Amino acid sequence: MATTQGTGKKRRQAGSNGTGANGTGSEEEQAAGQGSRQDSGQAEGQSLDQGRLMALYRQMVGVRLFEEACQRGFRRGKIGGYLHVYIGQEAVALGFLDAFRPGDRAITAYRDHAHALILGSEPKAVMAELYGKGTGLVGGKGGSMHLFDVANGLMGGYGIVGGHIPLGVGMAYAQRYQGSENMVQLYLGDGSMHNGAFHEAANLAGLWGRDGMNPCLFIIENNQYGMGTSVERSTAMTDLGAKFDSYAIEHERVDGMDVVAVIECAHRVAQQVRVTGKPYAVEAMTYRLVPHGAGDFLERYRTKDEIAEWRERDPVGILERRVLEAGSVEDDLAATRAEAKAAVEEAVAFADESPEPDISTLRTDVYADPADVRG
Amino acid sequence: MATTQGTGKKRRQAGSNGTGANGTGSEEEQAAGQGSRQDSGQAEGQSLDQGRLMALYRQMVGVRLFEEACQRGFRRGKIGGYLHVYIGQEAVALGFLDAFRPGDRAITAYRDHAHALILGSEPKAVMAELYGKGTGLVGGKGGSMHLFDVANGLMGGYGIVGGHIPLGVGMAYAQRYQGSENMVQLYLGDGSMHNGAFHEAANLAGLWGRDGMNPCLFIIENNQYGMGTSVERSTAMTDLGAKFDSYAIEHERVDGMDVVAVIECAHRVAQQVRVTGKPYAVEAMTYRLVPHGAGDFLERYRTKDEIAEWRERDPVGILERRVLEAGSVEDDLAATRAEAKAAVEEAVAFADESPEPDISTLRTDVYADPADVRG
Amino acid sequence: MAVMTYREALKAAMVSEMERDESVVMLGEDIGVYGGTHLITDGLIDKFGPKRIIDTPIAEGGFTGAAIGMAMLGMRPIVEMMTWNFSFQASDQIIQNAAKLRYFSGGQVSVPMVIRGPNGGGVQLSAQHTHSLEGFYGHFPGLKVVSPATPADVKGMMLSAIRDPDPVIFLEAGALYSTKGEVPDGDEAVPFGQARVAREGTDVTLIAYGRQVNLLHRIADTLATDEGVNAEIIDLRSIRPFDEATIVASVKKTNRAVVVQEQWRWFSVASEVAAIIQEQAFDDLDAPVERVSGEEVPAPYARNLELAAFPGERQIIDAVHRVLYRRT
Amino acid sequence: MAVMTYREALKAAMVSEMERDESVVMLGEDIGVYGGTHLITDGLIDKFGPKRIIDTPIAEGGFTGAAIGMAMLGMRPIVEMMTWNFSFQASDQIIQNAAKLRYFSGGQVSVPMVIRGPNGGGVQLSAQHTHSLEGFYGHFPGLKVVSPATPADVKGMMLSAIRDPDPVIFLEAGALYSTKGEVPDGDEAVPFGQARVAREGTDVTLIAYGRQVNLLHRIADTLATDEGVNAEIIDLRSIRPFDEATIVASVKKTNRAVVVQEQWRWFSVASEVAAIIQEQAFDDLDAPVERVSGEEVPAPYARNLELAAFPGERQIIDAVHRVLYRRT
Ligand SMILES: Cc1ncc(C[n+]2csc(CCOP(=O)(O)OP(=O)(O)O)c2C)c(N)n1
Ligand SMILES: Cc1ncc(C[n+]2csc(CCOP(=O)(O)OP(=O)(O)O)c2C)c(N)n1
Ligand SMILES: [Mg+2]
């Protein structure tokens, strides 16, 4: 493939001025430090066996129960600030992260619990972060919207709509500049696409991708709404994938409620992105089965019927049916759910019992050198 | 036409809650105060007679000579700050403003002298502004980048790339909200389209236009470069008109060097915008025959040959040939040029002799009430 | 007089102006169908319709800029920032266009608009969602910046803001939306440029704005009962234009001042207040003006860290003791 | 020691770091093929190639954000703001991401980057193209902000900036690009957080940064020759972290201070300096700290108006006379 060689050449050039060497070195170190995920090597079209389906079910149920525990924790006043859960959208992150390799990076907005858990963050540490404890993933400094697990490739958790998109594009450039074969999975919401930060970043991705310098996979989590505003009420052109035509970025759409469909797509397009160093966009059609956040109790912007219809397509239910078709029995599922439930309860207990952050940490992590904090 | 009636209805609704009445009133007042331009009523396809062509030639040459005088004034240190002239692009503003009606509004960036002159601003006042004199169009406060002539419909003159685009879209909304039949001509550069402000504004225009609430004509002055960066080096998708597909805004391309072609397009699309209340975009292909600005002396980003090729298509030359074909003789043209030259010399003399702004004006126009300026 | 919440008073002012003046419209995210994330605009879309209550996409720069364009043609848009933390995306429009248009158009253009929303922290929203931007926007000529702390002021200042011919940055104390207070009935506009003496006193001048004003009331009571110290409290409320006279007059009486703010210390409102007092009451000062500001860190999430990041009673009382040369 | 222009010294520092460290790259508008609008980067694309000298579209927010992402993976990007006036479009990226990432990631992420470009006015660029943003960015924890005034400092501070593990806002005195000065050869990094005593004196402390420092030198000479007044000049140069000690020590010696800045007075660097001095040298002050700032108006275009809008010799000398209680 011409593009591949082209890209290869470009990378070798980068290497030849030294950065390649450096880059690769550091990349490998990082990769080493990331046992938690291995690419399943799922090839295009290949169907998933019972074991794999069961493993996916275990993860998806783990996320679902974790998010439900978060909702309870918020109602009980254990979790403060804003809370945005991923209920209904689990198949999207689970499917795409199946194609995540050591050294890859993922970046997303504030609806980030699932991405952290699937990438291998300790449920205890994630829940402790939400509980604002010193044992939290980021020491209690960030909370629900700012989960980071750099060792596992999660580059955050961001609260400003659109704001993280340019970061992901820059990371993809850095990966190529440093001579690695890795890529970035950049998750963004439907609502963020009308923000200027999206436009500027996507245009840079297309531009840099022309030289094979932007292995960035844009994953649109199209859950139909930005808070209370539907896609139709946000833009006159509602084919979100097609907006990438403005940047010469290829795109497709996938059923974001069926993890098997997502996985097929994820491995295929991830492979293409790695090989070409060009960005690619996938619009994952999904749905937020719960309110946007804690403040969203009225949900005037959508009907009970609409929610009910989408519930029929709950990704957990769809995966359940697939696991059963593949030969598992209800007892296996029940056992898996019980395990997951126990793990979540353990995480909640850990979070609850953990101590608040030491007050001395208030002034750390502002600058590398604490002496720079003055006044 | 369904859309028309639909829009009409909407406007009547706006009227029925009173704003229509108010709005129209105020609009008419303004219109009254704007004798300077009358829509030539040029209908689709209709060709221009000798008289009209000669009138256009007079205006175009007037602009060209004015801009050349600005360049001299800058070299002689009479004009400070930044200076961006319109040499080579005259046919674009001249053609589109031919479809400008009393009550319409025009807004553009910093390359704004032509728009002011064509809309009827006094050349003396424009040159005095550039010379930083109290007799200037905005009292010497704005300079070359900030020409305003609200009575004639020019809403400015802006220096931040992309920054004026949302303003134009908001003005178009206001026109409909106030129940007028007017529209906005929104001029933007090719380079501004990669800025987030463009994306957000165009999306709003498409959205509001769906309800007939955005009679905004986007006029892309595609002079091939944003300062020293070509369209190709700014984006991987170089069909700038097609970028409006992302907002469900119709678009077309026009030869921006041939004022007759521009006029044909201008009247046709302006009519559509007025009737539908929907935005429309035209990519006018043109060329900056001179450096970007005063600082741009090297022009490493383009070749002498490229400039020479485009000189063949100098809009003044093209129009000259058309006037001659229509029956005028070289003497007529010479006479017209002489008149224009005299007018420009008069403007320069006026600017030169005008006094500096009174120092007391330093603190006026900050707030409506000078007492609010404190410290 | 009626007792209302800060939220109700704010809404009442906007509704009465919208009823009075067709040129007033609102733009913002989820202000219509959703009802407003803080329920400030709840029900207004039914009352005024979608042409006047305009739900926007998530494009702060775009819709703020569009509102500027509307204002330039004589409309009076009210832009809701869902929270001021998102206004950085609109800062180019606010600072480069709204603030300067009258000037660089040589007075040909006015920009009568209000940009409003909740400002300040206190509910664990962490670093990206916790800012107090009075000084940030107050720095720029052409803008007016207000920060009302009471239901009466939020109503009266919103009436003034909507009628103002210039762009107004209206910083609401988000943490106080549900607090109650007496609100004058009818059309009681509160003019800008006048600080409010919230409590008369003789021994020390305590200066703040927004939710810290309530904190100062608690502290003044403590000081009065525990130490017999009679503190005067000044609520700045109008940040630009700023009322120097009221502060200076108070310090000339008390000879001591403590300025309290949630925002960071460096290059802030408190810096300016201290500078003004030393300029204009130099010979009356018996002690340096003390400043109590937020910690020099991005806002942390954890409850205990967030509490430690904002000015607390202890710090403020210590500062009062310092200006009174008392042992704490 | 070699004599260089501010422009040459700035470029020399960046070139030497790019040669030393492959992770350093540059992004910005027209920095490559065009040669840089202020010729700071002239020729670098030929030297380092387009992968390290990255010409960008006009998207300040986008490429600044992309540079933050690069920095998060260990690169050291230098972002050129063609002028700082365009940085409002990037302020969300700078303030919400670059400044806070280390904190809200719990220390997992560093953002070693430099954002640089010309700042300040003086060449009739008018309202939208004239800003002095030291206080604007200096307000935010997580950022470092410097404003070098001499060729030696611009080189030494750029070396420190590129090597700094945190984001640095590097505000160049655009009006001084062609001014000459002695520059130490080789690797003479100038640390942040240290003000520079530009002239030793005993009678009054004059404080500024950027191009006003040169103005103060002229004034100090005038004062010395015409009035026998021996002024000390302090060039702040590092706005965040800020060096309080050097200022306070000087005022304890001179007992009088005048702060001069091009930026607007309200909530500014001069406000902070006055506040610090009255806090820490209260008993040493013989007169209120005087502030001389830009006029409270957007920058006008006309030459005479622009000159009147910036601090002039007359105003500063009057302020000096006031702190010396002399008749002007
Ligand atoms: C710039 C900005 N404006 C507004 C908000 C408030 N806000 C938080 S989430 C949200 C909706 C985002 O929708 P989408 O991108 O579709 O993500 P989703 O919540 O559906 O996952 C909004 C408006 C914000 N965080 N940032
Ligand atoms: C936000 C911003 N960034 C950078 C600049 C500097 N600048 C002035 S003109 C210009 C090029 C604009 O190109 P284009 O939009 O094509 O307009 P043209 O000059 O070609 O008419 C640039 C980068 C600016 N004024 N504003
Ligand atoms: Mg969504």
Ligand SMILES: [Mg+2]
């Ligand atoms: Mg152009």
